[in-house]
Amino acid sequence: MAKLLKNPVKLALIQLATTADKTHNLSHARTKVLEATKAGARIVVLPECFNSPYGTKYFQQYAETLLPSPPSASQSPTYHALSQLARDSNAYIIGGSIPELEASSKKLYNTSLTFAPSGELLATHRKVHLFDIDIPGKIRFKESEVLSPGNKVTLVDLPEFGKIAVAICYDVRFPELATIAARKGAFLLLYPGAFNLTTGALHWELQARARAMDNQVYVALCSPARDMTAEYHAWGHSMVVDPNAEILGQLDEKEGIVMAELNAERIEEVRKGIPLRTQRRFDVYPDISEGKIKFEE
Numbered sequence: 001m002a003k004l005l006k007n008p009v010k011l012a013l014i015q016l017a018t019t020a021d022k023t024h025n026l027s028h029a030r031t032k033v034l035e036a037t038k039a040g041a042r043i044v045v046l047p048e049c050f051n052s053p054y055g056t057k058y059f060q061q062y063a064e065t066l067l068p069s070p071p072s073a074s075q076s077p078t079y080h081a082l083s084q085l086a087r088d089s090n091a092y093i094i095g096g097s098i099p100e101l102e103a104s105s106k107k108l109y110n111t112s113l114t115f116a117p118s119g120e121l122l123a124t125h126r127k128v129h130l131f132d133i134d135i136p137g138k139i140r141f142k143e144s145e146v147l148s149p150g151n152k153v154t155l156v157d158l159p160e161f162g163k164i165a166v167a168i169c170y171d172v173r174f175p176e177l178a179t180i181a182a183r184k185g186a187f188l189l190l191y192p193g194a195f196n197l198t199t200g201a202l203h204w205e206l207q208a209r210a211r212a213m214d215n216q217v218y219v220a221l222c223s224p225a226r227d228m229t230a231e232y233h234a235w236g237h238s239m240v241v242d243p244n245a246e247i248l249g250q251l252d253e254k255e256g257i258v259m260a261e262l263n264a265e266r267i268e269e270v271r272k273g274i275p276l277r278t279q280r281r282f283d284v285y286p287d288i289s290e291g292k293i294k295f296e297e
């Protein structure tokens, strides 16, 4: 049987201190990514909204249309900076997420770009589940006031390693997305994300470990560093979890890099010990993934 993860790989999550200055954010991200790749990382992840502040009022102002051809570099600076960075660092770059403006529809998306070491864009993921919550006295956030949702599970084949899945922050709360990606052969689920001080302490680590435990794959969550002078206070705590839901590394709220070595043997060992994959009873619950069973109000 082919290995899910073809070669051991060092993963790095960059918990970036972001500012309101896009040019600074791009050059700072470049410095940190090169630091991680010098230390051996071949897959490097940036946080959600790594080139802008996070907030509904910022999406339009910071949005870029994704234009691959070189003359449009000035209109699509993040695309080109990440593509160049992937080439310069010889690494797969999962470019957190950025506000994207689709030229034809004028719709805005929260979008993640994945680049190969050749600089080629391998995949885009538009956040599927928009962060719309209202916890009285704590936090109200409605991405849907300005953003449109994406509509796909994003699996990316990294030829040297195997398949990863990319989704964004609030997407982690929907186990179906993770399960489908794992069933389709992902060895790693990556979530650039920016939880907050209300839900972060409660659910950030729990979500990461739950998705890893359910699917027996590696899971990584990559946050911006916390900035108490910004409007949105990110939780931080970027972390990597192994297929047994054990934490391989976790930061605090400050800027930093967390690295972890991933290998196929750990996935196989965990799956052999607790063989969920062969024990599943689709005869008992055939309808769930098709949404045929509705919530009762």
Ligand SMILES: NC(=O)CCC(=O)C(=O)O
Binding pocket: 048, 131, 168, 169, 170, 171, 173, 193, 194, 195, 196, 199, 200, 203
């Ligand atoms: N940026 C986000 O999607 C935040 C998600 C979040 O904080 C949560 O609790 O879920």
